[in-house]
Amino acid sequence: MPWLPEQIRRISLPSVVFFTLFLWNGITYLGFARILPLKFQYRLRYLFFGLVSLSLALYSFATFQLYSAVDLETSMFFDQLQMAAMVPTFICFVLFTANYLELPYLYFRTIVPLVSFCFLPFVFWPGMFFKPETVIRTFSFLGYTSHIREAVLGPVYYLFLIWALPQVFYLGWRWFRHFLEGRGGWILPFGFTVFILTVVNDVLIASGIYKFFYILEFGFVVLILSMAFQLFKFYVRTMKELDRKTVEVSELNEELQFLVSSFSHDLKAPLISIRGFAELAKDMENGEREKRRDFLARVENNAQQTLDLLDDLINFMKVGWVLGDSEPVDLAKVAAEVTNMLAPSLSSRHIEIRFPERWPEIFTSTRGVKQILLNLLQNALKFSPDDSRVQVDGLREPGALLLWVEDQGPGVPPELGEKIFQPFFRHNRQVPGTGMGLAIVKKTAEKLGGRVWLDSTLGRGAKFCVYLPDRKVRAKGEARFL
Numbered sequence: 243m244p245w246l247p248e249q250i251r252r253i254s255l256p257s258v259v260f261f262t263l264f265l266w267n268g269i270t271y272l273g274f275a276r277i278l279p280l281k282f283q284y285r286l287r288y289l290f291f292g293l294v295s296l297s298l299a300l301y302s303f304a305t306f307q308l309y310s311a312v313d314l315e316t317s318m319f320f321d322q323l324q325m326a327a328m329v330p331t332f333i334c335f336v337l338f339t340a341n342y343l344e345l346p347y348l349y350f351r352t353i354v355p356l357v358s359f360c361f362l363p364f365v366f367w368p369g370m371f372f373k374p375e376t377v378i379r380t381f382s383f384l385g386y387t388s389h390i391r392e393a394v395l396g397p398v399y400y401l402f403l404i405w406a407l408p409q410v411f412y413l414g415w416r417w418f419r420h421f422l423e424g425r426g427g428w429i430l431p432f433g434f435t436v437f438i439l440t441v442v443n444d445v446l447i448a449s450g451i452y453k454f455f456y457i458l459e460f461g462f463v464v465l466i467l468s469m470a471f472q473l474f475k476f477y478v479r480t481m482k483e484l485d486r487k488t489v490e491v492s493e494l495n496e497e498l499q500f501l502v503s504s505f506s507h508d509l510k511a512p513l514i515s516i517r518g519f520a521e522l523a524k525d526m527e528n529g530e531r532e533k534r535r536d537f538l539a540r541v542e543n544n545a546q547q548t549l550d551l552l553d554d555l556i557n558f559m560k561v562g563w564v565l566g567d568s569e570p571v572d573l574a575k576v577a578a579e580v581t582n583m584l585a586p587s588l589s590s591r592h593i594e595i596r597f598p599e600r601w602p603e604i605f606t607s608t609r610g611v612k613q614i615l616l617n618l619l620q621n622a623l624k625f626s627p628d629d630s631r632v633q634v635d636g637l638r639e640p641g642a643l644l645l646w647v648e649d650q651g652p653g654v655p656p657e658l659g660e661k662i663f664q665p666f667f668r669h670n671r672q673v674p675g676t677g678m679g680l681a682i683v684k685k686t687a688e689k690l691g692g693r694v695w696l697d698s699t700l701g702r703g704a705k706f707c708v709y710l711p712d713r714k715v716r717a718k719g720e721a722r723f724l
Contacts, residue, residue: 257309260463261302267466268295271473280480283341287476290338291469297331298462308392317376318368321393325372326365332406333358338469339413343420354409361402370398403445414438433468437461568713571608573601573636580616584623591628595619602638605714610690611645617679618647618706625651625670625704641712642692648705654698662696683708 272292275285304323311317333355340350364370372393414434440461577597581588588595604611615634622632630650637644654662658669663684668677680694683706687694692710 256460257302257306261299261306263463264295264299264302264466267470268292268299271295271470274473274477278477279484284476284480286341287338287473290334290341291473293334294331294338294469295466297327297334298466301327301331301462314374314376314393318372318374318393321372322366325399326362329358329362329365329402332410336409336413339416342472343416345416357405361398361405364398367398369396371396371402372399407441407445410438410441429468430472433465437465568606569608571604571606571611573604573611576608576612576615577601577634580612580619583616584619587623591623591626593623593626593628593630593632595632595634597634598636602636602643604638604643604710605712606643606690606710607713610686611710613686614645614683614694614708614710615647617683618708621679621683621706622647622649622651622704625649627651643710643712644707645710646697646705646707648703650703653702653704654696656698659696659698663694680706 269292271288275288275292278285278288301324304320304327308317308320308324311320336350336354336358339345340347345351368374373396375394377392377394417434418431420430438461574597581595584595587593619632619634626632626649632650633648635646635648654669661667662669663680664677665681666677667681684694687708687710690710691713692708694706694708696704697707698704
């Protein structure tokens with residue numbers, strides 16, 4: 243039966259569409275690999291993916307030409323061109339998967355590509371991949387019957403299949419494992435499943451086991467689209483992460499400028515005092531021992547104040563770096579540890595801290611909660627009169643914990659409700675301290691996704707409230723969203 247132009251056009255039309263898709267996709271992702279502001283390891287993903295797409299574009303072009311071949315020489319050439327495109331496609335796909343899933347470096351990023359590359363010289367060697375003879379296959383597609391002239395398969399073709407298929411199936415299993423671990427989504431495993439089914443179908447047809455139409459290109463399209471979706475999702479996630487890091491760096495820069503300005507101002511006073519008293523002590527006569535002792539005591543106090551400023555500044559800057567992982571927090575244990583740390587002050591001033599009989603549950607950073615409670619209680623003790631009481635309580639809200647510390651001190655003027663959380667701010671200079679305690683509380687709460695505020699009436703004590711979200715609940719919500 244002769245080849246009819248109408249039949250050839252309809253049979254080869256999908257290959258033309260796939261060729262256009264693969265070519266456009268390959269050029270686009272090679273461009274991404276060149277211009278995206280990513281680490282080299284991540285840019286390799288786009289590079290390998292673009293090379294896979296360009297190899298498949300060559301494969302689709304060879305398929306289109308093969309469908310219209312009418313003689314042995316033409317059929318042989320485009321069969322060989324198909325295989326010449328298939329080998330680099332396999333190599334680039336292995337490299338992409340190895341890079342994306344972080345597979346063992348030596349085998350999948352070195353041995354498999356090198357061994358696969360060794361098959362290329364045999365592609366155009368007559369009798370190796372394809373024997374110099376053809377068979378005519380009859381296919382039915384979309385209601386039309388067509389004839390395709392194919393070269394008879396050679397021994398190296400089957401050897402390549404024996405080598406490549408186990409690698410493909412193993413990589414497919416790794417994609418499913420990646421999916422089951424909840425890190426990769428379902429798109430890529432689905433695309434890989436469709437691709438594996440089309441590979442099995444075409445191998446069975448090429449081996450003459452049963453008759454159907456070749457659908458490997460369709461499998462490639464599904465796989466390429468799923469990979470493109472995965473890379474695009476990775477790109478979006480990376481851009482969001484870069485934006486978040488940019489905002490954090492900008493905020494950190496502003497914070498550092500503010501800290502440098504405030505710290506230099508607060509540090510200057512004790513240093514000037516130290517220098518002045520040191521000069522006075524140096525110029526004093528030997529008989530003025532009492533004055534010398536007083537001056538040296540003042541030097542020591544100012545030096546200690548300077549050290550306290552430095553310690554509080556370091557603690558403030560470490561917030562967010564030393565909070566640790568989220569975990570179920572034993573609030574009763576945290577409260578006991580904080581009480582032991584404050585025991586000397588509590589005992590000497592006869593101040594009582596009352597904790598709730600039963601603490602609510604929360605899943606967050608234990609270190610963060612301990613830092614917040616310790617600084618709030620230290621602040622409350624500074625402003626509480628002797629023989630008074632500090633009340634600590636906690637309330638479980640939907641997906642969060644509300645914690646508050648209430649003292650019986652003089653309270654805070656309403657107009658200072660926001661300023662007292664600024665670093666080095668002290669609204670009462672008569673009370674010892676560096677003005678960093680509440681700033682550390684605010685920063686720690688924000689790092690944990692919460693906030694802190696003041697509920698105070700001047701002359702009736704201060705009540706500091708902290709809202710901390712349950713990070714386990716939020717993590718589950720994020721997982722459902724993704």
